[in-house]
Amino acid sequence: MYYSMLALMVVAGCAPKRAPMPVFGERRVVGSDIVYHTIAPFQFVDQDSTPVTNATVAGKVYVADFFFTSCRTICPVMKTQMLRVYHATEGMDDVLLLSHTIDPEYDTVALLRDFAARLGVESKRWRFVTGAKDSIYKIAQTSYFATAMEDQSEPDGFIHSGLFLLLDRQQRIRGKYDGTREEEVNKLIADIKYLRAQPHDY
Amino acid sequence: MIIRGVVFLLCFALALACSQHDTKTRQYLARGEALYLAHCSNCHQQDGSGLGLVYPPVNTSDYIDKNFESVICLMRNGVKGTMTVNGQLYNQPMPGMPQLTELELAQVATFLYNKWGRKRGIVETAEARQALSRCDSLTANAH
Numbered sequence: 001m002y003y004s005m006l007a008l009m010v011v012a013g014c015a016p017k018r019a020p021m022p023v024f025g026e027r028r029v030v031g032s033d034i035v036y037h038t039i040a041p042f043q044f045v046d047q048d049s050t051p052v053t054n055a056t057v058a059g060k061v062y063v064a065d066f067f068f069t070s071c072r073t074i075c076p077v078m079k080t081q082m083l084r085v086y087h088a089t090e091g092m093d094d095v096l097l098l099s100h101t102i103d104p105e106y107d108t109v110a111l112l113r114d115f116a117a118r119l120g121v122e123s124k125r126w127r128f129v130t131g132a133k134d135s136i137y138k139i140a141q142t143s144y145f146a147t148a149m150e151d152q153s154e155p156d157g158f159i160h161s162g163l164f165l166l167l168d169r170q171q172r173i174r175g176k177y178d179g180t181r182e183e184e185v186n187k188l189i190a191d192i193k194y195l196r197a198q199p200h201d202y
Numbered sequence: 203m204i205i206r207g208v209v210f211l212l213c214f215a216l217a218l219a220c221s222q223h224d225t226k227t228r229q230y231l232a233r234g235e236a237l238y239l240a241h242c243s244n245c246h247q248q249d250g251s252g253l254g255l256v257y258p259p260v261n262t263s264d265y266i267d268k269n270f271e272s273v274i275c276l277m278r279n280g281v282k283g284t285m286t287v288n289g290q291l292y293n294q295p296m297p298g299m300p301q302l303t304e305l306e307l308a309q310v311a312t313f314l315y316n317k318w319g320r321k322r323g324i325v326e327t328a329e330a331r332q333a334l335s336r337c338d339s340l341t342a343n344a345h
Contacts, residue, residue, distance in 0.1 A: 069294075070295065072244065072245065072297050073244070074244075076244045076245040076253065076257065077244055079253065079256070080247065080253055083253070083254070114293075115256065117255075118254050118255035118256045118294075119253070119254040119255075119256060120254050120255070
């Protein structure tokens with residue numbers, strides 16, 4: 001009995017504190033402040049034709065990814081996994097999912113609206129956005145550090161990564177996850193819950 | 203008493219028959235499952251449940267139950283437009299897989315038609331070939 005109590009105390013006492021979440025990207029020192037990499041200004045429209053800008057995600061914890069509806073390789077798996085995130089964050093009004101199409105010519109607002117409806121998701125929690133192709137590729141590559149470009153030698157005509165990116169309330173990247181792997185997405189779900197429990201300036 | 207004995211024997215024979223897929227059928231099932239996981243499960247999921255109303259299920263599916271030849275054709279040629287599965291309307295284009303041979307299509311079909319409660323038995327290459335020869339007339343009548 002004594003030993004088991006001791007063992008419990010040791011385990012509890014030594015349980016590693018969660019390491020602080022990283023902040024990805026470049027950082028600059030301005031005066032005495034560190035300025036972190038954030039998402040550059042953007043303006044897209046979602047499946048309801050509602051504009052989506054930096055203001056839409058400000059003050060929210062959000063998950064971003066890049067996909068297209070006609071993709072048959074990794075996107076269906078990504079959408080299956082993102083749907084898990086959607087269900088796991090039910091009732092969390094401060095959490096948003098933001099899926100960017102990288103094929104805006106085909107993925108029109110009407111098509112994204114149909115796609116979202118077919119997944120059975122609400123636009124206020126999961127926004128599917130489209131916009132100028134160059135702006136989408138640029139924000140993918142320079143703000144989210146995700147690969148997204150056209151490549152006619154690929155089966156579907158695009159190459160892109162299956163990354164899910166976790167952003168904090170100040171639009172800083174706090175996590176990168178392989179959106180095609182269930183165990184990575186489990187970690188993302190845990191990190192979302194952790195991040196939203198932290199102070200605003202965490 | 204005699205009836206009971208006969209029923210027992212029948213059950214026994216049936217169980218024996220079902221448990222003893224011949225080697226060829228077992229090969230088709232195994233190869234078909236591998237092909238399913240490589241080419242189909244991305245969208246239709248490993249458990250065949252599909253995804254929302256985007257990708258239709260293939261586990262419980264009246265479409266698959268009723269359209270054997272069309273299923274083989276759409277695996278090779280793809281399919282576009284609306285499709286009703288279990289009373290629900292789907293409208294996501296499916297790309298074809300022209301790289302799959304008749305043998306491979308027969309193997310996927312063997313897997314599909316002996317999984318999730320289906321018990322069709324082996325789908326021979328000749329059946330796949332026969333279905334493929336009729337794709338044009340099938341598409342004309344589809345949906």
